[in-house]
Amino acid sequence: MKKNKIALITGITGQDGSYLTEILLKKNYIVHGIIRRSSSFNTGRIDHLYNDRNLLNKKFFLHYGDIVDTSNLNRLLEKIQPDEIYNLAAQSHVLVSFQIPDYTAQVDALGTLRILDAIRETGLHKTKFYQASTSELYGKVQEVPQTEKTSFYPRSPYGVAKLYAYWIIVNFREAYNIFASNGILFNHESPRRGETFVTRKITRAAAQIVLGKQEKIILGNLDAKRDWGYAPEYCEGMWRILQHKQGDDFVLATGKTHTVREFTELTFKQLGIELEWKGKAEKEKGIVKSFNPEMNNVLISNKNLIGKIKKGIRVIEVSPVYYRPTEVDLLVGDASKAQKLLGWKAKTKFKELVGIMIDADLRKQIKNTDN
Ligand code: NAP
Numbered sequence: 001m002k003k004n005k006i007a008l009i010t011g012i013t014g015q016d017g018s019y020l021t022e023i024l025l026k027k028n029y030i031v032h033g034i035i036r037r038s039s040s041f042n043t044g045r046i047d048h049l050y051n052d053r054n055l056l057n058k059k060f061f062l063h064y065g066d067i068v069d070t071s072n073l074n075r076l077l078e079k080i081q082p083d084e085i086y087n088l089a090a091q092s093h094v095l096v097s098f099q100i101p102d103y104t105a106q107v108d109a110l111g112t113l114r115i116l117d118a119i120r121e122t123g124l125h126k127t128k129f130y131q132a133s134t135s136e137l138y139g140k141v142q143e144v145p146q147t148e149k150t151s152f153y154p155r156s157p158y159g160v161a162k163l164y165a166y167w168i169i170v171n172f173r174e175a176y177n178i179f180a181s182n183g184i185l186f187n188h189e190s191p192r193r194g195e196t197f198v199t200r201k202i203t204r205a206a207a208q209i210v211l212g213k214q215e216k217i218i219l220g221n222l223d224a225k226r227d228w229g230y231a232p233e234y235c236e237g238m239w240r241i242l243q244h245k246q247g248d249d250f251v252l253a254t255g256k257t258h259t260v261r262e263f264t265e266l267t268f269k270q271l272g273i274e275l276e277w278k279g280k281a282e283k284e285k286g287i288v289k290s291f292n293p294e295m296n297n298v299l300i301s302n303k304n305l306i307g308k309i310k311k312g313i314r315v316i317e318v319s320p321v322y323y324r325p326t327e328v329d330l331l332v333g334d335a336s337k338a339q340k341l342l343g344w345k346a347k348t349k350f351k352e353l354v355g356i357m358i359d360a361d362l363r364k365q366i367k368n369t370d371n
């Protein structure tokens, strides 16, 4: 009988870790994940798997650990002997990395080295390693669109830490013949996205605003452009990267770019709210131009819960608190290599992505109101 493959995921409690776990379990993998000890629950995104008695400690295992703890990593690798390791653990917030640059480097740069070293220490020569690299490596972009060949110019301590991780992957691949790959993933979002990343911050707040639970959202740079895709598709791409015949580096992206402003407008539009913008820079405001709840099916069936949304009310403000000391103005990726060699292509379009996220947040807020 064919043996089930064993995967180890760091960052299993994050957005991507949770989707990747579901994908690998469906492919009959045994999945092990590293979770951090925390003073409050941090397993919300994987509780549905944790609470499944057919999975827990049969096909799905969780271990306490941290990628700053070398001996813990060595012990876990020795015990689990994974066929594939997906290193998704990171201090993943770009603005926060300016406040905790040393810690960000410990986790995002040296964390990758620690796992690679643990692979060597434990003699797991056949283990394949996926590194969660990022479009933040391109930073002040040297070329549009960005490909695997575009030069890097990171613009934050996060980007710089991930640059180290990128190159240590390449180096271990070349020096020790380890199957190690970088997935250079452009922004990917979902209803499980962390609430302080801009897309989720907007969809969550817009749902609260339309239900009268919040007055406004305060945002930073509205003109930054991102290439936003749908997270589950990108996690499938991670798996494909490790099924390639050799370790290599791949861009995963949609090839389309949109501003934060467009994301905001579309979110409100899907709730039936047309916005207009007044003022400039920090004085800019997003104001309700019109509201028609009949535009949204969830609102149509929950009319009694709609808040007082009137023409002229201010729902968006701008604050420099959310500006970055150095910004990444424009990201747009070219994923032709992944399409050609892996058969991977982003499917979900921008409008659909916004729809998935606002719908999920609206339903969540309505459910919370009912409880
Ligand atoms: P996320 O939701 O922020 O999840 C990060 C995960 O890393 C969480 O499980 C977190 O655990 C864990 N973690 C943080 N520090 C750790 C440490 N010291 N030891 C062990 N685990 C630690 O991030 P994501 O959006 O899923 O992204 C996954 C990876 O892809 C990250 O490396 C990110 O930098 C990279 N990436 C993301 C995108 C994107 O658009 N989402 C694009 C390119 C690259 P807790 O739950 O305990 O905090």
Ligand code: GDD
Binding pocket: 092, 093, 094, 095, 133, 134, 135, 136, 185, 186, 187, 188, 196, 197, 198, 199, 201, 218, 219, 220, 221, 222, 224, 225, 226, 260, 322, 323, 324, 327, 328, 331
């Ligand atoms: N977070 C946040 N909050 N960003 C804001 C806000 C706000 O209130 N207002 C405007 N922005 C702008 C940021 O300045 C940035 O230009 C853009 O929105 C996207 O910010 P985030 O959603 O925080 O994502 P990111 O692009 O900085 O980083 C994400 O994507 C990277 C891949 O390119 C993270 O997931 C990284 O871990 C990932 O590597």
